[in-house]
Amino acid sequence: MNESQPIKRRHRKTRADHASELAEDYVEAIAEISAAKEVCRAVDLAGRFGVSSVTVNRTIARLVRDGYVTTQPYAPIELTDLGQKLARQSKRRHETVFQFLLALGVSESVAAIDAEGIEHHVSPETLRKFQAYIERHG
Amino acid sequence: MNESQPIKRRHRKTRADHASELAEDYVEAIAEISAAKEVCRAVDLAGRFGVSSVTVNRTIARLVRDGYVTTQPYAPIELTDLGQKLARQSKRRHETVFQFLLALGVSESVAAIDAEGIEHHVSPETLRKFQAYIERHG
DNA sequence: TTTAAAGTTTACCCATTGCTAAAATTCTTG
DNA sequence: CAAGAATTTTAGCAATGGGTAAACTTTAAA
Numbered sequence: 232m233n234e235s236q237p238i239k240r241r242h243r244k245t246r247a248d249h250a251s252e253l254a255e256d257y258v259e260a261i262a263e264i265s266a267a268k269e270v271c272r273a274v275d276l277a278g279r280f281g282v283s284s285v286t287v288n289r290t291i292a293r294l295v296r297d298g299y300v301t302t303q304p305y306a307p308i309e310l311t312d313l314g315q316k317l318a319r320q321s322k323r324r325h326e327t328v329f330q331f332l333l334a335l336g337v338s339e340s341v342a343a344i345d346a347e348g349i350e351h352h353v354s355p356e357t358l359r360k361f362q363a364y365i366e367r368h369g
Numbered sequence: 370m371n372e373s374q375p376i377k378r379r380h381r382k383t384r385a386d387h388a389s390e391l392a393e394d395y396v397e398a399i400a401e402i403s404a405a406k407e408v409c410r411a412v413d414l415a416g417r418f419g420v421s422s423v424t425v426n427r428t429i430a431r432l433v434r435d436g437y438v439t440t441q442p443y444a445p446i447e448l449t450d451l452g453q454k455l456a457r458q459s460k461r462r463h464e465t466v467f468q469f470l471l472a473l474g475v476s477e478s479v480a481a482i483d484a485e486g487i488e489h490h491v492s493p494e495t496l497r498k499f500q501a502y503i504e505r506h507g
Numbered sequence: 508t509t510t511a512a513a514g515t516t517t518a519c520c521c522a523t524t525g526c527t528a529a530a531a532t533t534c535t536t537g
Numbered sequence: 538c539a540a541g542a543a544t545t546t547t548a549g550c551a552a553t554g555g556g557t558a559a560a561c562t563t564t565a566a567a
Contacts, residue, residue, distance in 0.1 A: 352486025360473045
């Protein structure tokens with residue numbers, strides 16, 4: 232009577248239709264790095280995420296496959312329109328979560344860490360509540 | 370000046386020292402199911418999480434390896450003291466996140482889903498802020 | 508310009524988390 | 538108790554996300 236419906240796990244679920252957390256982190260980083268220094272290279276992402284450039288390479292290949300990114304051998308990494316759209320959404324949501332935590336009184340360093348983890352699990356409805364809270368409080 | 374220190378990803382990071390999200394979900398579920406019907410079997414967890422019992426089996430093997438669970442072939446699944454401790458912590462944190470979302474005005478169905486995802490990324494400091502908010506508001 | 512450094516790619520490895528099919532065991536019921 | 542149902546286990550497959558070592562390109566410097 233209690234184990235009603237199955238709890239679907241939210242990590243690694245669908246393929247092309249729904250961007251993974253990793254994809255969101257990557258497009259967000261690619262957008263930021265591209266803005267800061269014109270081109271984004273695998274080595275930049277490797278430094279950013281603290282992983283090897285081999286790992287970056289394969290992740291980028293998946294992003295290409297899923298339509299978020301274009302690149303050619305030994306060339307810089309660029310976002311497609313879809314990738315840019317996802318990057319904007321991710322950045323906006325990330326920023327909202329971060330500001331919300333600050334408004335709640337969480338310290339900046341902890342808010343930065345927690346926002347990273349939380350952002351991928353906040354539904355539109357909850358995000359709106361976060362925004363409302365930010366507007367009410369400072 | 371911005372790509373200061375590497376951003377450590379919070380999913381699937383360490384091995385034995387830090388319980389994975391999946392481990393937390395499992396011990397929480399095992400505790401709940403054991404409380405509700407005396408014994409917890411793989412098939413119960415499979416139903417709960419919407420995965421096959423083969424998948425449950427292997428996950429349980431990892432939990433045994435990591436010291437959270439004991440079991441024997443064809444026997445029910447039981448939590449170790451460590452597993453019970455983790456289950457209590459997880460349940461408490463989960464409950465706090467869920468109540469916090471409700472207090473913020475998020476609907477019950479969405480709060481249930483978001484709490485599942487968010488709970489694993491909330492630091493002790495942020496959790497205290499959540500609790501404080503719940504106490505202030507209803 | 509040639510060479511060395513930096514960056515990228517390829518070829519391997521591993522663990523996790525999912526699956527199906529089939530074998531083994533335990534439970535239930537006729 | 539024997540047969541069938543339910544459950545668990547084993548064997549094998551796949552995708553993701555991590556690694557190293559070594560080869561290959563590109564860039565920079567002497």
